[in-house]
Amino acid sequence: xxxxxxxxxxxxxxxxxxxxxxxxxxxxxxxxxxxxxxxxxxxxxxxxxxxxxxxxxxxxxxxxxxxxxxxxxxxxxxxxxxxxxxxxxxxxxxxxxxxxxxxxxxxxxxxxxx
Amino acid sequence: xxxxxxxxxxxxxxxxxxxxxxxxxxxxxxxxxxxxxxxxxxxxxxxxxxxxxxxxxxxxxxxxxxxxxxxxxxxxxxxxxxxxxxxxxxxxxxxxxxxxxxxxxxxxxxxxxxxx
Numbered sequence: 001x002x003x004x005x006x007x008x009x010x011x012x013x014x015x016x017x018x019x020x021x022x023x024x025x026x027x028x029x030x031x032x033x034x035x036x037x038x039x040x041x042x043x044x045x046x047x048x049x050x051x052x053x054x055x056x057x058x059x060x061x062x063x064x065x066x067x068x069x070x071x072x073x074x075x076x077x078x079x080x081x082x083x084x085x086x087x088x089x090x091x092x093x094x095x096x097x098x099x100x101x102x103x104x105x106x107x108x109x110x111x112x113x114x
Numbered sequence: 115x116x117x118x119x120x121x122x123x124x125x126x127x128x129x130x131x132x133x134x135x136x137x138x139x140x141x142x143x144x145x146x147x148x149x150x151x152x153x154x155x156x157x158x159x160x161x162x163x164x165x166x167x168x169x170x171x172x173x174x175x176x177x178x179x180x181x182x183x184x185x186x187x188x189x190x191x192x193x194x195x196x197x198x199x200x201x202x203x204x205x206x207x208x209x210x211x212x213x214x215x216x217x218x219x220x221x222x223x224x225x226x227x228x229x230x
Contacts, residue, residue, distance in 0.1 A: 094215030
């Protein structure tokens with residue numbers, strides 16, 4: 001079964017600074033990878049996803065992530081954060097073979113400081 | 115297009131009581147999911163419906179949890195009787211087909227349950 005590890009539970013960063021949120025996964029088969037964002041008192045919203053093709057994926061709000069198969073990672077990056085990026089970020093994985101559920105990491109709380 | 119609707123948004127009950135949550139997915143979406151999100155953790159899938167049939171309920175505690183999607187549209191999730199450890203946010207999501215894991219899931223705002 002697949003699993004996801006988000007290495008940092010909390011990441012504080014100053015406004016306009018770059019940020020990287022780390023995600024590693026474990027699976028015995030090929031996977032699809034996702035990043036979702038959860039703003040306070042709201043449901044999750046898709047930021048970006050990797051299905052196939054280019055390993056660099058661009059998403060909404062200026063975020064991007066790079067799939068690294070050899071390191072089983074899918075780190076999320078943004079070159080310059082805004083106050084409005086303060087939220088919880090979840091990495092998730094599903095296996096390509098068959099109908100398998102989406103498995104989420106525990107989340108990383110990004111706090112952007114003015 | 116309207117998003118996924120859930121009600122109520124908040125619920126406080128005492129242990130051993132019962133509670134029900136309602137979800138209306140995005141119009142036309144065949145697949146509906148219920149997740150449990152305990153504080154400090156990521157969402158965990160409880161049950162997945164494809165139209166009105168259950169695709170995966172392997173992580174649903176069936177001794178106390180039940181869910182239905184009778185007409186293949188909206189759905190209810192029930193807990194009876196509730197335990198303290200059921201305190202969590204219950205998220206509903208939908209996707210157009212959901213048969214393959216590549217689809218984007220669209221989430222509702224969730225129902226925050228507190229069991230005292």
